[in-house]
Amino acid sequence: MVRQLEQMKKERSKSRCLKNGPSLEKPSGVQETYECVAIHVSPDLGERIMLSGERALLDEVFPETGQAAMDARCGVAWTQTDARQVIRFPLNGYCKLNSVQAITRLLNAGFRVAGSNGGGVEGQQFSEYLLVRRSQHL
Numbered sequence: 137m138v139r140q141l142e143q144m145k146k147e148r149s150k151s152r153c154l155k156n157g158p159s160l161e162k163p164s165g166v167q168e169t170y171e172c173v174a175i176h177v178s179p180d181l182g183e184r185i186m187l188s189g190e191r192a193l194l195d196e197v198f199p200e201t202g203q204a205a206m207d208a209r210c211g212v213a214w215t216q217t218d219a220r221q222v223i224r225f226p227l228n229g230y231c232k233l234n235s236v237q238a239i240t241r242l243l244n245a246g247f248r249v250a251g252s253n254g255g256g257v258e259g260q261q262f263s264e265y266l267l268v269r270r271s272q273h274l
Contacts, residue, residue, distance in 0.1 A: 141170050141250070141268060169271040172250075173197075173242060176224065177235045178262040185235050186224040194222055197245045198238075200231045235263075242267045 145168065173189035187194055194201065227238060239249075247267035254263040 138170060138172055141172065170268045171271050173247065173267045175238060175265045176262060183228065183234055185227040185238055187227050188223045191220055191222050194225065197241050198227065198231065201227065239265065
Protein backbone atom coordinates (compact mmCIF):
# COMPACT_ATOMS: atom_id res chain seq x y z
CA MET A 137 0.00 0.00 0.00
CA VAL A 138 2.77 2.41 0.92
CA ARG A 139 4.61 1.84 -2.33
CA GLN A 140 1.43 2.42 -4.31
CA LEU A 141 0.73 5.68 -2.49
CA GLU A 142 4.29 6.86 -3.04
CA GLN A 143 4.08 5.95 -6.73
CA MET A 144 0.81 7.88 -7.08
CA LYS A 145 2.42 10.92 -5.41
CA LYS A 146 5.39 10.76 -7.79
CA GLU A 147 3.09 10.62 -10.79
CA ARG A 148 1.06 13.58 -9.52
CA SER A 149 4.15 15.66 -8.86
CA LYS A 150 5.47 14.86 -12.36
CA SER A 151 2.19 15.94 -13.96
CA ARG A 152 2.13 19.16 -11.86
CA CYS A 153 5.73 19.85 -12.79
CA LEU A 154 4.88 19.54 -16.49
CA LYS A 155 1.88 21.88 -16.09
CA ASN A 156 3.35 24.46 -13.68
CA GLY A 157 7.09 24.25 -14.19
CA PRO A 158 9.56 23.08 -11.55
CA SER A 159 8.32 22.73 -8.00
CA LEU A 160 10.04 24.58 -5.16
CA GLU A 161 8.49 22.46 -2.41
CA LYS A 162 11.36 20.01 -1.77
CA PRO A 163 14.99 19.73 -2.77
CA SER A 164 15.50 17.17 -5.51
CA GLY A 165 16.33 13.69 -4.27
CA VAL A 166 14.31 14.07 -1.03
CA GLN A 167 11.59 11.48 -0.89
CA GLU A 168 8.53 11.67 1.36
CA THR A 169 7.28 8.51 3.03
CA TYR A 170 3.87 7.79 4.44
CA GLU A 171 2.48 5.64 7.23
CA CYS A 172 -0.75 3.79 6.44
CA VAL A 173 -3.47 2.14 8.48
CA ALA A 174 -6.41 0.25 7.00
CA ILE A 175 -9.65 -0.18 8.94
CA HIS A 176 -12.20 -2.83 8.02
CA VAL A 177 -15.63 -2.45 9.65
CA SER A 178 -18.40 -5.04 9.37
CA PRO A 179 -21.69 -5.36 11.27
CA ASP A 180 -20.94 -8.91 12.53
CA LEU A 181 -22.32 -9.32 16.06
CA GLY A 182 -22.77 -5.60 16.54
CA GLU A 183 -19.70 -4.10 14.93
CA ARG A 184 -16.41 -5.77 14.09
CA ILE A 185 -13.38 -3.52 13.61
CA MET A 186 -10.16 -4.90 12.15
CA LEU A 187 -6.93 -2.92 11.73
CA SER A 188 -4.00 -3.48 9.41
CA GLY A 189 -0.74 -1.57 9.63
CA GLU A 190 2.66 -1.40 11.24
CA ARG A 191 2.76 -2.87 14.77
CA ALA A 192 4.55 0.07 16.37
CA LEU A 193 2.14 2.50 14.75
CA LEU A 194 -0.93 0.67 16.04
CA ASP A 195 0.62 0.47 19.50
CA GLU A 196 1.18 4.25 19.40
CA VAL A 197 -2.44 5.05 18.52
CA PHE A 198 -4.12 2.20 20.44
CA PRO A 199 -1.90 1.52 23.49
CA GLU A 200 -4.61 -0.46 25.26
CA THR A 201 -4.24 -3.29 22.75
CA GLY A 202 -0.78 -3.67 24.25
CA GLN A 203 0.74 -7.08 24.02
CA ALA A 204 -2.06 -8.63 21.93
CA ALA A 205 -1.06 -6.87 18.70
CA MET A 206 2.65 -6.85 19.49
CA ASP A 207 3.10 -10.52 20.38
CA ALA A 208 4.42 -12.23 17.24
CA ARG A 209 5.11 -15.45 19.12
CA CYS A 210 1.49 -16.53 19.30
CA GLY A 211 0.13 -18.23 16.21
CA VAL A 212 -2.84 -15.94 15.62
CA ALA A 213 -3.90 -14.93 12.13
CA TRP A 214 -2.84 -11.28 12.31
CA THR A 215 0.82 -12.13 13.03
CA GLN A 216 1.53 -14.67 10.30
CA THR A 217 3.28 -12.75 7.52
CA ASP A 218 5.73 -10.06 8.65
CA ALA A 219 6.85 -9.50 12.23
CA ARG A 220 6.56 -5.72 11.77
CA GLN A 221 3.03 -5.72 10.35
CA VAL A 222 -0.40 -6.58 11.74
CA ILE A 223 -3.09 -7.76 9.34
CA ARG A 224 -6.77 -7.61 10.32
CA PHE A 225 -6.22 -7.27 14.05
CA PRO A 226 -9.65 -7.43 15.79
CA LEU A 227 -9.52 -4.11 17.65
CA ASN A 228 -12.82 -4.29 19.49
CA GLY A 229 -11.97 -7.77 20.73
CA TYR A 230 -9.31 -6.16 22.94
CA CYS A 231 -10.77 -2.75 23.78
CA LYS A 232 -14.24 -1.23 23.85
CA LEU A 233 -14.07 1.18 20.92
CA ASN A 234 -16.55 1.59 18.10
CA SER A 235 -15.54 2.50 14.54
CA VAL A 236 -16.15 6.23 14.99
CA GLN A 237 -13.91 6.30 18.08
CA ALA A 238 -11.18 4.32 16.29
CA ILE A 239 -11.22 6.63 13.27
CA THR A 240 -11.26 9.68 15.56
CA ARG A 241 -8.14 8.45 17.34
CA LEU A 242 -6.35 8.04 14.03
CA LEU A 243 -7.43 11.50 12.87
CA ASN A 244 -6.19 12.98 16.17
CA ALA A 245 -2.86 11.20 15.60
CA GLY A 246 -2.36 13.13 12.36
CA PHE A 247 -3.84 10.69 9.86
CA ARG A 248 -6.23 11.65 7.11
CA VAL A 249 -8.65 9.52 5.14
CA ALA A 250 -7.09 8.79 1.76
CA GLY A 251 -9.73 6.39 0.52
CA SER A 252 -12.73 4.33 1.45
CA ASN A 253 -14.66 1.41 0.07
CA GLY A 254 -17.79 -0.47 0.97
CA GLY A 255 -19.83 -3.34 -0.29
CA GLY A 256 -21.30 -6.71 0.43
CA VAL A 257 -24.64 -8.42 0.21
CA GLU A 258 -27.55 -8.67 2.63
CA GLY A 259 -26.19 -9.37 6.10
CA GLN A 260 -22.54 -9.17 5.01
CA GLN A 261 -21.88 -5.47 4.42
CA PHE A 262 -18.49 -3.94 5.12
CA SER A 263 -16.70 -0.62 4.96
CA GLU A 264 -12.96 -0.11 4.60
CA TYR A 265 -10.95 3.05 5.14
CA LEU A 266 -7.34 3.81 4.28
CA LEU A 267 -5.77 6.46 6.51
CA VAL A 268 -2.34 7.96 5.83
CA ARG A 269 0.05 10.49 7.34
CA ARG A 270 3.50 11.69 6.46
CA SER A 271 6.12 9.61 8.16
CA GLN A 272 7.48 11.15 11.32
CA HIS A 273 10.81 9.34 10.85
CA LEU A 274 13.60 11.13 9.04
